[in-house]
Amino acid sequence: MSEDHSFLDVRDLRIHFRTDDGLVRSVDGLSFRLERGRTLGIVGESGSGKSVTSLGILGLHNKRNAQVSGEIWLEGAELVNSPPEAVRKLRGRKMAMIFQDPLSAMHPYYTVGKQIIEAYRVHNNVSKAVARKHAIDMLGRVGIPQPARRVDDYPHQFSGGMRQRAMIAMALSCDPELLIADEPTTALDVTVQAQILDLMRTLQHEFNSALIIITHDLGVVAELSDEVLVMYGGRCVEFGPATTVFDRPEHPYTWGLLGSMPRLDRGVTDRLLPIAGTPPSMINLPSGCHFHPRCAYEPRTGGLGRTVPPELNRAGGGSHLVRCHLPSDERQRIWSQEVKPKLEAQ
Amino acid sequence: MTERDRLNPTTPDAGRDPSPTPVGGVAATRGEAVLSVQGLEKHFPITKGVLRRAVGAVRAVDGIDFEVFKGETLGLVGESGCGKSTTGRLLTRLLEPTGGTIVFEGRDISHLRPGQMRPLRRDMQMIFQDPFSSLNPRHTVGTIVGAPFRIQRVKTEHGIKRAVQDLLKLVGLNPEHYNRYPHEFSGGQRQRIGIARTLALRPKLIVADEPVSALDVSIQAQVVNLLDDLQNEFGLTYVFIAHDLSVVRHISDRVAVMYLGKVVEIADRDALYASPRHPYTVALMSAVPVPDPRRRDRAQRERVLLTGDVPSPINPPSGCRFRTRCWKAQDICATEEPPLVPRLDDPASHQTACHFPVVEGEEVAGRRPAGASA
Numbered sequence: 001m002s003e004d005h006s007f008l009d010v011r012d013l014r015i016h017f018r019t020d021d022g023l024v025r026s027v028d029g030l031s032f033r034l035e036r037g038r039t040l041g042i043v044g045e046s047g048s049g050k051s052v053t054s055l056g057i058l059g060l061h062n063k064r065n066a067q068v069s070g071e072i073w074l075e076g077a078e079l080v081n082s083p084p085e086a087v088r089k090l091r092g093r094k095m096a097m098i099f100q101d102p103l104s105a106m107h108p109y110y111t112v113g114k115q116i117i118e119a120y121r122v123h124n125n126v127s128k129a130v131a132r133k134h135a136i137d138m139l140g141r142v143g144i145p146q147p148a149r150r151v152d153d154y155p156h157q158f159s160g161g162m163r164q165r166a167m168i169a170m171a172l173s174c175d176p177e178l179l180i181a182d183e184p185t186t187a188l189d190v191t192v193q194a195q196i197l198d199l200m201r202t203l204q205h206e207f208n209s210a211l212i213i214i215t216h217d218l219g220v221v222a223e224l225s226d227e228v229l230v231m232y233g234g235r236c237v238e239f240g241p242a243t244t245v246f247d248r249p250e251h252p253y254t255w256g257l258l259g260s261m262p263r264l265d266r267g268v269t270d271r272l273l274p275i276a277g278t279p280p281s282m283i284n285l286p287s288g289c290h291f292h293p294r295c296a297y298e299p300r301t302g303g304l305g306r307t308v309p310p311e312l313n314r315a316g317g318g319s320h321l322v323r324c325h326l327p328s329d330e331r332q333r334i335w336s337q338e339v340k341p342k343l344e345a346q
Numbered sequence: 347m348t349e350r351d352r353l354n355p356t357t358p359d360a361g362r363d364p365s366p367t368p369v370g371g372v373a374a375t376r377g378e379a380v381l382s383v384q385g386l387e388k389h390f391p392i393t394k395g396v397l398r399r400a401v402g403a404v405r406a407v408d409g410i411d412f413e414v415f416k417g418e419t420l421g422l423v424g425e426s427g428c429g430k431s432t433t434g435r436l437l438t439r440l441l442e443p444t445g446g447t448i449v450f451e452g453r454d455i456s457h458l459r460p461g462q463m464r465p466l467r468r469d470m471q472m473i474f475q476d477p478f479s480s481l482n483p484r485h486t487v488g489t490i491v492g493a494p495f496r497i498q499r500v501k502t503e504h505g506i507k508r509a510v511q512d513l514l515k516l517v518g519l520n521p522e523h524y525n526r527y528p529h530e531f532s533g534g535q536r537q538r539i540g541i542a543r544t545l546a547l548r549p550k551l552i553v554a555d556e557p558v559s560a561l562d563v564s565i566q567a568q569v570v571n572l573l574d575d576l577q578n579e580f581g582l583t584y585v586f587i588a589h590d591l592s593v594v595r596h597i598s599d600r601v602a603v604m605y606l607g608k609v610v611e612i613a614d615r616d617a618l619y620a621s622p623r624h625p626y627t628v629a630l631m632s633a634v635p636v637p638d639p640r641r642r643d644r645a646q647r648e649r650v651l652l653t654g655d656v657p658s659p660i661n662p663p664s665g666c667r668f669r670t671r672c673w674k675a676q677d678i679c680a681t682e683e684p685p686l687v688p689r690l691d692d693p694a695s696h697q698t699a700c701h702f703p704v705v706e707g708e709e710v711a712g713r714r715p716a717g718a719s720a
Contacts, residue, residue, distance in 0.1 A: 045562040046533075145654075159655050160426070189425035189589065191652050194633035198651060216563055219635030223642055242639040258637070260567035262596035264619070265636045271574065272596065274567030278532055 006033040006073070007210050008057075008178055013070035013080075015049070015056045022283040026052040028234035030070075034227075036177060039204065039211040041225030041242065043218065043257070047279050048231040050214045054180045057212075058097055059087035074178065093123040096171040100183035102163040106155040112139070112166045113151035116173050123174045138169040143199060161192035165199065172203060179204070180212045185220060197223055218261060222246060227319075230254050233280050233290030236312065240320035250315040250322040250331040252295045255339045266344060273342060289325065297334065301325040377416035380451060380551050380583050381437065386410045387445030388432050392660065405659050406432040408607035409446065411686065414551065419577065419584040421598030421615070423591060425630075427656055428604040430587045434555040437585060438472045439463050451550070468498050471549040475556035477536035481528040487514070487539055488524040494546040513542040517572060534565035538572070545576065553585045558593060570597060591634050595619055600695070603627050606667040607659055609686055613696035623689055623696070623703035625650075625672050628710060650710055666701070673710070674702040 015027040027049040034040050044050040055061055057072055059079060072079040074094065079087055099105035106115060116135040117128065124131070132151070139147035142165040155163055164184060171179060181200065185193040201224065204211050213224050221228055221242070228245040230238040230253065238251040249255055259273030277294040280286055292298045292305040304310075304325040315322040316332060324331060389403035407429040414420045422430045435441045437448060439455055447456045455466060474480035481490055491510045495502060502509040511521035517538040528536055537557060544552055554573070558566040570593060576582060588594050594601060595615060602612040603624065611624040622628050629650040636645050652671045657663055665683050669675035678701055686699040704710070 045564060161655065190591070191425060191629060191633045193635070194649055195651060197635070198646070198649075217635070218563075218637040222637045222639045223635045223645070225639070246637065246639055256564060260564045261637060262570075262592040263637060264592050264595065264631065264634050265638060265641065268596060268615075271571050272567035274571060275564040278534065278565065279562065 007036045007075055008034040009071075009073040010057070011071040011073070013053065013056060013072065014068070015052050015061065016067045017065055018067070019283070024282045025234050025285060026282060027056065030231075030234075030236055032229055032236070032239065034178075034210045034212065036210045037204070037208045038226045039213060039224050041221035041228045042212060042214045042231060043216065043221050043228060044214075044231035045216055045279055047233075047282055049234040049282075050231050051182055053231075054097065054182050054212065054214055057178075057180060058091055058095060059084065089123075092119050092176070093174045094176055095178040095180065096174065096176040098164075098167055098171045098179065098181040098184045101187055102158075102160075102167040103155060105167060106163070106170075108155055111152050111154055112158070112170075113153075116151075116166075116170050119170060120173050134173065135169075138173050139166065141203075142166070142169045142172075143195070144169070160188055161195060164188060164192075164196055168196075168199065168203070172207065175207060177207075177209055178212070179209045180214070182214045183216070184213070186215065186217070193220075200224065218246075218257060230257070233285055234282065235290065235323060236321070237291065237323045238315075238321070239312070240315070241318070244316065244318070244320050248316055248320075248332065249335060250320070250328065251324055252297050253291050255335065256294075259339070259343055289323075297326060300330070377418075379413040380416050381414040381585075382449040383413070383437070383446070384411050384449075385446035386433070386436060386443055386448065388429075388436055388441060389444045402660050405607050405662060407436065407443075408659075408662070410604070410607075410609045412602055412609060412612060414583060414585055416550075416583055417577075417581050418599040419586050419597055421594040421601040422585060422587045422604060423589065423594045423601060423630075424604035425589060425656065427606065427659060429607040429659075430604050431555055433604070434472065434553045434585065434587045437551075437553050438467075438470055440472070465498075468494075468500070468547045469550040471544040471547070471552050473537075473540055473544050473552060473554040473557045475559055477533045477540060477560060478528075480540055481536055483528050486525050486527055487519075487531075490528070490539060491543045491546060494543060498547060500547060509546070510542075513546060514539075516545065516576070517542045518568075532565075534561050534569060537561060537569055541569075541572065541576075545580075548580065549582075551583045551585070553587070555587045556589070557586075559588065559590065566593070573597065591631060603630065606656060606662050608667060608699065610668065610700070611696075611698045612686065613692075617692075617696050621706050623692065623698040624668075624700050625674055625702075625704055625710075626668050628704050666699070674704075676702070 011031050013027055013030045017024040017026060030053060032040065042050045056068055061068060068080055070080060113132065113135045116138060117131040120131045120134055136147045136151050139151055144150055144162055144165050158166055185196050188196060197220065215221055225242045228240065228242050229236050230251065232253050238245060238249060238254050245254065249258065256275035260275060262272060275294050280290055286293050288307045289305045289310050295305065298305040310323050310325045312321045312323045315328050386407055387409055388407040389405050391400040392402045392404065393399060394401045422433060424430045432441065436443055443456050447454055450466065450470065455463065488507065488510050491513055492506045495506045495509060511524060514521045519535060519538055531539065558569050561569060574597065577584060586594065586597055598615050600614050601618045602609050603626065605626050611618065611627050622631055629652050632648055632650045654671055657670055663670050665680045669679040684699045684701045686697045688694055688696055689698045689703040690705065
């Protein structure tokens with residue numbers, strides 16, 4: 001069955017890069033689905049493959065460097081094997097991206113208005129006047145004061161938060177159904193971040209977009225996401241509803257992430273509980289389970305963790321999936337009896 | 347704050363003493379002040395025209411006072427443009443103040459010449475934010491960490507190389523990597539190299555400017571624990587500059603909040619986070635996203651959404667600088683700048699620069715009404 005009813009259906013996506021030092025397996029078999037009106041949070045640290053995934057969905061990888069395989073179905077159209085022209089038609093109109101750093105993502109020599117107008121006119125056959133009106137309207141929608149004046153400003157004339165709003169306006173100008181936000185607030189102050197997250201939430205409801213938010217910040221993920229996908233070493237290691245992943249996580253990496261963060265909603269702990277070791281080299285990934293050199297529970301797998309790559313298997317209940325050799329009931333026991341008490345210790 | 351005990355960092359119970367509420371004034375229970383800052387100012391002139399006339403100034407730091415006591419960690423928190431990084435550079439005299447004084451161990455260092463500052467640099471050091479630009483890419487790790495010994499002409503017991511290797515071990519790096527170059531290390535490891543360099547001469551004061559912001563979450567935790575352990579072992583004094591309120595809360599004993607070049611609130615850590623008095627502090631804390639999806643709706647309801655942007659430090663608002671975004675602002679806020687003093691029933695250690703400080707349980711305007719969240 002090649003058709004699927006999900007709005008976005010990513011199947012076994014692999015994105016590898018050939019380099020002089022070897023093959024970099026940035027994304028190594030990623031699958032997920034997303035419906036309109038829902039938000040998926042992709043969590044991972046540097047090198048986990050999350051940004052490469054988002055660029056892959058938008059078809060922004062250079063075919064000379066990147067080997068992309070697998071399937072990406074967007075409302076019945078498969079993207080990986082489509083010609084670049086077909087994907088370009090969808091970019092901006094059906095799917096759009098908000099980048100981390102608006103200053104590098106927007107062209108410094110063109111006004112913000114011109115950039116929005118250009119994107120709009122590529123996908124809509126309208127006059128410049130109509131497009132300009134639309135650009136002003138979008139800037140107003142994202143909360144930029146005096147939009148009729150600011151439409152003629154250059155990106156560097158905006159403050160960080162306003163620039164990010166302008167980028168959101170640009171991304172939304174063609175009413176895309178899929179919006180991918182790659183670390184949209186990492187470069188922003190926390191009060192500005194709160195405004196931008198609030199804006200994204202409001203606009204998502206208004207446009208009924210499917211939203212993928214990519215971040216390393218678990219707080220941001222918890223704020224926005226319906227479902228959470230944790231990436232490590234190019235693979236999904238845990239997936240489930242946000243409440244489940246935060247309440248009853250079953251992967252040791254997720255436990256490690258939760259333990260590494262100081263939190264304002266809990267008492268101050270003596271020490272943070274970091275994950276031992278460092279993120280893996282994407283060229284020389286560890287054998288078996290990619291996480292095993294850093295996993296305190298690897299000894300309990302009887303050597304499987306070192307030799308056999310685990311598959312995604314069902315956790316607790318429902319749509320909760322975890323990639324780990326330990327049986328689910330043992331993982332739940334470890335979480336509730338060993339890990340969780342330490343996280344809440346005062 | 348009593349002087350920190352020298353605890354073995356491998357003891358499971360090693361930890362910090364909770365900061366007791368000072369009795370009879372701040373000086374009685376704390377150690378002596380290592381650093382004392384009064385009316386500190388740094389204005390960067392803006393010039394115009396061929397003759398470079400000064401037409402204005404960026405008032406990056408505009409009159410701040412605080413002290414740093416021996417063995418403690420003072421957290422300095424604020425958003426972009428508040429002046430915290432500039433303050434860090436002033437404390438270590440990478441910049442010269444345009445006003446006010448900096449007194450380090452009883453000596454006024456505000457306007458010392460580089461030659462006079464040099465011997466003092468044995469006692470005050472800095473950890474920088476960017477692990478990539480703060481290490482010379484053309485020097486080996488051994489050269490980088492050994493530089494302080496050579497520059498300050500400090501004699502070592504078994505030679506500089508041995509001292510450097512001991513330092514590398516101390517920060518959790520392999521001493522055999524002595525001859526490697528910075529690019530051969532990861533971001534977290536480079537930050538450790540920077541920390542090793544900082545510790546070389548056992549400084550009395552370390553100013554850490556966003557030392558973990560550029561690191562992944564799991565590596566952040568390792569470095570934060572390392573800084574904690576080193577403080578316990580060597581009785582170090584830190585000024586910890588950061589924008590991440592959660593990390594600051596974890597590591598600090600006292601915290602100062604900065605806004606547009608001024609300190610708006612300063613208090614013991616627990617007091618600040620439990621009962622913030624300044625509206626900006628309240629807004630700042632409520633803005634931090636909480637990693638708990640179940641509390642999402644409540645967090646959004648309670649969030650104070652500040653409108654607009656931070657005003658320009660070239661022309662800050664008259665009176666209280668925060669008044670243009672403050673829901674409690676009244677006429678007096680425009681005419682009279684509120685001094686940084688204890689308010690309401692707060693102890694001497696908790697000072698707030700606000701005419702209308704926030705009371706616990708007070709209704710805070712700017713919050714979205716219940717049920718209105720998207």
